[in-house]
Amino acid sequence: xxxxxxxxxxxxxxxxxxxxxxxxxxxxxxxxxxxxxxxxxxxxxxxxxxxxxxxxxxxxxxxxxxxxxxxxxxxxxxxxxxxxxxxxxxxxxxxxxxxxxxxxxxxxxxxxxxxxxxxxxxxxxxxxxxxxxxxxxxxxxxxxxxxxxxxxxxxxxxxxxxxxxxxxxxxxxxxxxxxxxxxxxxxxxxxxxxxxxxxxxxxxxxxxxxxxxxxxxxxxxxxxxxxxxxxxxxxxxxxxxxxxxxxxxxxxxxxxxxxxxxxxxxxxxxxxxxxxxxx
Amino acid sequence: xxxxxxxxxxxxxxxxxxxxxxxxxxxxxxxxxxxxxxxxxxxxxxxxxxxxxxxxxxxxxxxxxxxxxxxxxxxxxxxxxxxxxxxxxxxxxxxxxxxxxxxxxxxxxxxxxxxxx
Numbered sequence: 001x002x003x004x005x006x007x008x009x010x011x012x013x014x015x016x017x018x019x020x021x022x023x024x025x026x027x028x029x030x031x032x033x034x035x036x037x038x039x040x041x042x043x044x045x046x047x048x049x050x051x052x053x054x055x056x057x058x059x060x061x062x063x064x065x066x067x068x069x070x071x072x073x074x075x076x077x078x079x080x081x082x083x084x085x086x087x088x089x090x091x092x093x094x095x096x097x098x099x100x101x102x103x104x105x106x107x108x109x110x111x112x113x114x115x116x117x118x119x120x121x122x123x124x125x126x127x128x129x130x131x132x133x134x135x136x137x138x139x140x141x142x143x144x145x146x147x148x149x150x151x152x153x154x155x156x157x158x159x160x161x162x163x164x165x166x167x168x169x170x171x172x173x174x175x176x177x178x179x180x181x182x183x184x185x186x187x188x189x190x191x192x193x194x195x196x197x198x199x200x201x202x203x204x205x206x207x208x209x210x211x212x213x214x215x216x217x218x219x220x221x222x223x224x225x226x227x228x229x230x231x232x233x234x235x236x237x238x239x240x241x242x243x244x245x246x247x248x249x250x251x252x253x254x255x256x257x258x259x260x261x262x263x264x265x266x267x268x269x270x271x272x273x274x275x276x277x278x279x
Numbered sequence: 280x281x282x283x284x285x286x287x288x289x290x291x292x293x294x295x296x297x298x299x300x301x302x303x304x305x306x307x308x309x310x311x312x313x314x315x316x317x318x319x320x321x322x323x324x325x326x327x328x329x330x331x332x333x334x335x336x337x338x339x340x341x342x343x344x345x346x347x348x349x350x351x352x353x354x355x356x357x358x359x360x361x362x363x364x365x366x367x368x369x370x371x372x373x374x375x376x377x378x379x380x381x382x383x384x385x386x387x388x389x390x391x392x393x394x395x396x
Contacts, residue, residue: 032376035318035319035349038353039353039355040354041387271387271390273387278345278346278376279315
């Protein structure tokens with residue numbers, strides 16, 4: 001009898017303690033409220049002086065399956081149309097590789113003729129040397145000689161005049177295949193003796209292939225031809241070597257990651273999210 | 280040393296149980312509650328005013344700093360938001376909700392402060 005009474009009173013005490021804990025938890029723990037928020041992010045570049053934007057074209061290469069210049073121009077124009085206040089100029093994408101080659105040829109000729117007048121021997125050594133452009137763009141190094149084109153203020157000023165002084169977007173884009181082999185961590189399903197499923201990380205050797213996308217956007221003031229700013233990004237995607245993924249879909253997958261940064265340079269954005277308010 | 284820590288804990292417990300602390304927390308809590316109510320109706324400026332008052336009344340109120348940080352974030356005042364989140368985490372380093380908010384904030388803040396190359 002005494003034992004049962006002791007047990008009952010200890011259970012009661014435990015119950016009271018649990019109830020007290022719950023009350024304290026409610027009183028101290030506070031409430032949570034999930035709220036949607038929109039964080040405004042200012043544009044990195046002040047483009048208030050421009051009403052129009054010309055996505056001129058890009059020095060592009062690295063892949064034969066895709067016209068990277070055309071795809072990039074088309075994608076950026078459509079994004080700017082829907083997500084910025086600038087009016088987008090419709091014009092055929094410029095083939096800047098040809099422009100750069102023409103400029104180089106002209107520069108080499110004028111250099112050579114100037115040198116011919118002063119010293120024929122020197123001309124033989126210098127003509128064409130500093131302006132050599134690669135025949136085919138295969139990697140990042142092949143793009144570097146084209147940087148001179150973006151610094152040619154006279155050329156861009158002329159383009160600006162042609163389109164009534166817009167903001168000019170140009171640059172280079174490398175979209176190249178990439179392969180990689182090595183150990184990767186993957187999640188594997190395992191079942192124990194009782195048939196219970198669990199997922200464990202395992203390291204396996206894998207051969208993967210995919211693409212790398214390295215755009216460099218150059219923003220030029222169409223009134224002066226001078227570069228205002230530039231933005232470089234690099235993204236890559238790798239798939240299982242057995243998987244066949246079309247180059248175009250990989251290109252869009254990678255551009256999806258880069259476009260927000262591009263837009264953030266030209267126009268202010270609102271980033272949606274949710275946060276928790278506490279009481 | 281052991282006694283010193285014990286003494287500090289006791290002093291903390293006594294202070295937090297003291298009527299002055301309780302009054303301050305109560306007053307700050309009513310500001311926080313009001314702030315949450317108006318924020319849920321989209322009146323973020325008013326919410327900021329209330330939460331700023333709350334942290335002024337009780338500078339040890341982590342929830343108030345958290346809410347203030349969220350509101351600053353919503354208003355695009357990212358520097359102020361970062362400071363408020365950091366203060367909230369300084370007070371309650373193990374609060375999962377505050378940490379989650381802060382991690383999400385950091386993603387946006389990093390993107391906004393990314394320098395042009």
